[in-house]
Amino acid sequence: MNQVEPQKVLVADDDPINRQVLAELLKPEYTVLLAKNGEQALERATRHAPDLVLLDVMMPDMDGFEVLRRLRAHPATAQMAVIFISGLDRPEDEANGLKAGAADYIAKPINATVVMARVALHLQFVRQRRMLERLAHIDGLTELANRRRFDELYALEWERAQGNGRPLSLALLDVDAFKQYNDHYGHPAGDRALRAVARAARASLRGPADLAARYGGEELVLLLPDTDAVQAREMVGGLCAAIASLELAHAASPVAPMLTVSVGGATLSGMESAAALFETADSYLYLAKQQGRNRVVWRDG
Numbered sequence: 278m279n280q281v282e283p284q285k286v287l288v289a290d291d292d293p294i295n296r297q298v299l300a301e302l303l304k305p306e307y308t309v310l311l312a313k314n315g316e317q318a319l320e321r322a323t324r325h326a327p328d329l330v331l332l333d334v335m336m337p338d339m340d341g342f343e344v345l346r347r348l349r350a351h352p353a354t355a356q357m358a359v360i361f362i363s364g365l366d367r368p369e370d371e372a373n374g375l376k377a378g379a380a381d382y383i384a385k386p387i388n389a390t391v392v393m394a395r396v397a398l399h400l401q402f403v404r405q406r407r408m409l410e411r412l413a414h415i416d417g418l419t420e421l422a423n424r425r426r427f428d429e430l431y432a433l434e435w436e437r438a439q440g441n442g443r444p445l446s447l448a449l450l451d452v453d454a455f456k457q458y459n460d461h462y463g464h465p466a467g468d469r470a471l472r473a474v475a476r477a478a479r480a481s482l483r484g485p486a487d488l489a490a491r492y493g494g495e496e497l498v499l500l501l502p503d504t505d506a507v508q509a510r511e512m513v514g515g516l517c518a519a520i521a522s523l524e525l526a527h528a529a530s531p532v533a534p535m536l537t538v539s540v541g542g543a544t545l546s547g548m549e550s551a552a553a554l555f556e557t558a559d560s561y562l563y564l565a566k567q568q569g570r571n572r573v574v575w576r577d578g
Contacts, residue, residue, distance in 0.1 A: 282308075283307050284308070284329070284400050284403070284404075285307065285308045285309075285310060285325060285326070285327040286308070286309055286310070286328065286331060287309075287310040287311075287312060287318065287321055287322055287325070287329070287330045287331070288300060288309060288311050289311075289312040289313075289314075289318035289330060289331065289332045289333060289336075289341075289344065290312075290313070290333040290336070290362070291314055291333060291336045292333070293313070295362075295385075296311050296313065299331060299362075299387065299392070302389055302392060302393065303393075303396065307396075307400075310325055310327055314336055314337070314338060315336055315338060315339025315340070315341075316338070316339060318330070318332065318344050319347055319348065322348060322354050322357060323351065323353055323354060326354075327357070328400055329357075329358045329359075329400055330348070330357060330358070330359045330360070331360050331383075331392075331396070332345065332359050332360065332361055332362065332379075333361075333362055334361050334363035334365060334370075334374065335363060335364065341363070342377050345361075345378055345379060346377070358399050358400075359378070359379050359380055360379060360380055360381040360382070360383060360395060360396070360399060361374040361379045361383070362383045362387070363382070363383075363384060364384070364385040365384075366385070370382075371384070380399055380402075383395060413425070414426035416491040418468060418471065418472065418491070419471060419472055419475035419491045419497075420472075420475065421475050421479065421489050421490050421491045422488055422489070422490035422491075423490060423491060424491070424492055424493060426488075427490035427492065427498055427500065430488055431447075432551060434486065434500060434502045435545075435554070437502070438502065439548070443502070443503050444503060444505040444544055444545060445501070445502055445503075445504070445545040445554075446501040446505070446506065446508075446544045446545070447498070447499070447500060447501065447542060447543055447544075447545075447554055447558045448498070448499040448501070448509065448513050448540055448541070448542035448558060448575075449492070449496060449499075449540065449542070449558045449559055449561075449562040450474075450478070450496065450497040450499065450513075450538050450539070450540045451539050451540075451562055451566070452470070452471065452474060452495040452496075452536065452537075452538055453527075453530060453532045453533075453536070453537045453538060453539055454531060454532060454570075455467065455471075455494075455495035457527075457529040457530060457531075458470060458527055458529060458530070458536065461527075461528060470525050471495060473523055473525065474497070474520055474523075474538065475489070475497065477516060477519045477520050477523065478497055478499065478516060480519065481499075481513075481515055481516040482499075483512060484501065484502060484503055484504060486500075486502045486503070487499070487501055487504075499513070499516075499542075504544075505544060506544040506576075506577040509542060509544060510542070510573065513540050513575075517537075517538060517573060520536065523535075532569070532570045532571050537570065537571035539562060539565040539572060540573040540574070541558050541560065541561030541564060541565050542558050542561060542573065542574075542576070543557040543558045543561060543576040544575075544576070546576075557576055561576055
C-alpha cells in the first residue's frame with residue numbers, strides 16, 4: 278500500500294525560539310519548512326507550495342500583512358491557507374487579520390493543543406478542497422481529465438510553447454462506428470469499451486505534462502507538450518496498436534471486425550493560434566474518417 282505523503286506546513290517567524298517550538302511541535306505529523314523573514318517566506322511558499330502557512334504578524338522589513346497580500350497576488354500562492362500567529366491579542370487585531378484574508382488567527386504565547394487542533398482542522402479543509410477540485414476536473418465515465426480541464430491546460434501549454442519555442446502536439450481520437458457498437462452490444466458494453474480505450478490512452482502518455490482527456494462522446498484528445506511531430510506520431514501509433522491488441526470484437530463495424538480508432542493530429546506551426554491548432558487537428562481527424570477510418574492522419578509542424 279502506498280503511504281500518503283505528509284502535508285507541508287511553512288512556519289514564518291523572525292524569532293528563532295518560536296520557529297523551533299513550532300517545528301518540534303509539528304514535525305511528528307507534517308513536513309515542516311522554516312522561514313525567518315517575509316522575503317524567505319514568499320520564496321519558500323512559491324518554491325515548495327506548502328499546504329498551510331503559519332505566519333507571524335510582527336516581523337521586521339516585511340510584516341505578515343504584506344506577506345499575505347503578496348501571497349494572494351501571486352497565482353501560484355493565491356489560494357494558500359494562512360494562519361496568523363501574533364502577540365497582538367485584542368479582538369480588533371484578530372478581526373483585522375481575518376479581514377486581510379487569513380484563514381485563522383492564533384494569539385501568542387503559543388498553546389500547543391490549540392495550534393495542533395487549528396492546524397489539523399485547516400489541513401483537513403485543504404484536503405477536502407483539493408479533492409473537490411480534482412473531481413471537478415475528471416470525467417466520470419473514463420476517469421480521464423474532462424473537457425474543462427483540457428481547455429485550461431491547453432491554454433497554458435500553448436502560451437508556454439509560444440514563449441519558449443518548444444514543440445506542442447495535439448491529437449484528436451474518435452472510436453470508429455461507436456454508435457453501431459452501442460446499438461449492437463448495448464450501452465453498458467459501450468461504456469466498458471470506452472473505458473478500455475481511455476486506459477490505453479492514459480498508459481500511452483510519456484511526458485510529465487502529457488494529458489489525455491475526454492472531449493465529448495466517444496472522442497478523446499491528447500495534449501503533448503515538448504513533443505514534436507515525429508515523437509507524437511510514434512506515440513499515437515503505439516496507442517492505436519495498444520487499442521487493437523485489446524481485441525474488442527465489433528461485429529457491426531464497417532471498418533474492421535475489432536474496435537478501431539481514427540486519429541487526427543497537428544504539431545504547432547510558428548505563431549499559430551491555439552484555436553487554429555485545434556481546428557487543424559480536428560480537420561485531420563475528419564480526413565482520417567474520409568480516408569476509411571482506422572488510421573492516423575497528421576500535419577507536421
